[in-house]
Amino acid sequence: MAPAYKLISFNGGGAAERIRFLFKYGNIDFEDLQTPFGQLPVLEHNGKQINQSVSIARYVAKQVKLAGKDDWENLEIDAIVNTLSDLRARRKKKKALKETVLNETIPYYLTRLDAIVQKNKGHLALGRLTWVDLYFACSVPNYTSFVRNDILSKYPNLKTLQNKVYAISVIKSWIETCPKTEF
Template sequence: MAPSYKLTYFATKGWAEPIRFLFSYGDLDFEDVRIQHDQWLALKDQAPFGVLPMLEHEGRKAGQSVAISRYVAKKVQLAGKDDWEDLEIDAVVDSIKDGCLKISAIRAESDEEKRKAIKNNIVKEVFPNMLKCLERLTQENNGYLVLGRLTWADLYFVSLSDHLDIIAEYKVLKDYPNLEALKRNVLALSGIKKWVEKRPETSCERYSIAMAPAYKLTYFDGRGVAEASRFLFKYGGIDFEDVRVQHADWPQLKEKTPFGQLPVLEHNGKKVGQSIAIARYLGKLVKLAGKDDWENLEIDAVVDTINDMRLKIVVAHFEKDEEKKKILKETALKETIPYYLTRLDAIVQKNKGYLALGKLTWADLYFVSMSPTFDTFTGEDVFAKYPNLKALRDKVDALPAIKKWIEERPKSEF
């Protein structure tokens, strides 16, 4: 049977996440509909108040995130036992929402200096004032925000707490031990833990549109070995700064990279290199990795094989001696490429149309992101002779986020 509840929101956590937490806590099946912002205008008139989230149940629709959360909380036994207890919970929830709503002022302000001033006020005054009150409440209520027991106010706060970190650009609860413990306890609840592990990865959410991306990927002005990481960022809806370096600027930058080469990924003040290592990390981040060490081994073996082929082609491409280059290219065209692609095509056929595990993994995105290199080197559609690989490429290229990226990415020679 289809789920009796349908929750519609944008492709982020945002105001819908408290509701998703509550459904997951109570093990209530629901349809988690996520729409892109460019789909919103067509849907807006169907929403009760022209806003999301929207809950549908038995042919009825309701809006307003807090109202929906309160309704679901009653279904999963996390509401109060009487009207006064519900009032106490509502007072806490409304206070949390008041603090979060102030974040939207950052997004609304177009002047950069004013935006910085608003953010500074939020981080230095709004957050501390709110968190000090909540910390005191948690201390007084046996580790919970209200009533001395778990209520939907706790799930509401924890589900939104990531927004505070994004805005402040540090873990804001580190100075509030009771709130930090509350967050750990909520995230450890079996239903919540399961949800957090399986929910789609999203970008920095609607409240942080004005903020710089948390990830910075630096590479030359081309696709190359960085394109796999770009594919993974786009697939997962994770915002990133796509820094493209001109070759003339490279000598000056080289010493600042971990191993004197690109790409480099920066996150939280740390830098790492190596394209496959970065792609593997992102594969885990966007839920395209294996479920255990053996599954990850299977993916790694395929990726390393693809890279072996790429490296042999690169040797031919960069050989300066024309005679040697001719021999290397002929070997690549007649031996190397057919050898690898024949075997990879057979692997895809055995794996239900994918390179590993019988499902979409980061190995597929890695391979497809590299495929234009093979076409360029051979001067033809190299997959025309390998129908399973061609079908895989078409399938990955048709993924909405990948399709959009291919259409809008900067044009480049390689």
């Protein structure tokens, strides 16, 4: 039987990786199609297609029990997810000003996120593992490749969180087996 979900993404595209992490986490089988064009990633399910990666991640998180247990908890997770999106948007916006991003934007966000993790028993929200932890751990390699060194080394709580996510057995084996360009 074909998997109930089909994920269509760019060859080597990073946005889909956040969704794969969640499917892997929950041992949900999905068809992983990669193409060189289009507005991607797209999730297909029961004949319907959706093309917004954060929304897809939020949906999959619910299926794999990494969402909040009520509306307010989901709001707390969402707020951190949006903060990560803000950081990504600011990095893009100031592409020409690498120094500004490196010396101001990234430290501004990571200092605050590190403090949040310290207060939240090692997690970004709710004091337990939620999808924003996976979302974060999955985004970090992009930041790292941008600044060409391990950016989290100055943020011990974030670094520990990243390692914690990478140590989840299904995520660990996914990272080890997936093509490097994918990540």
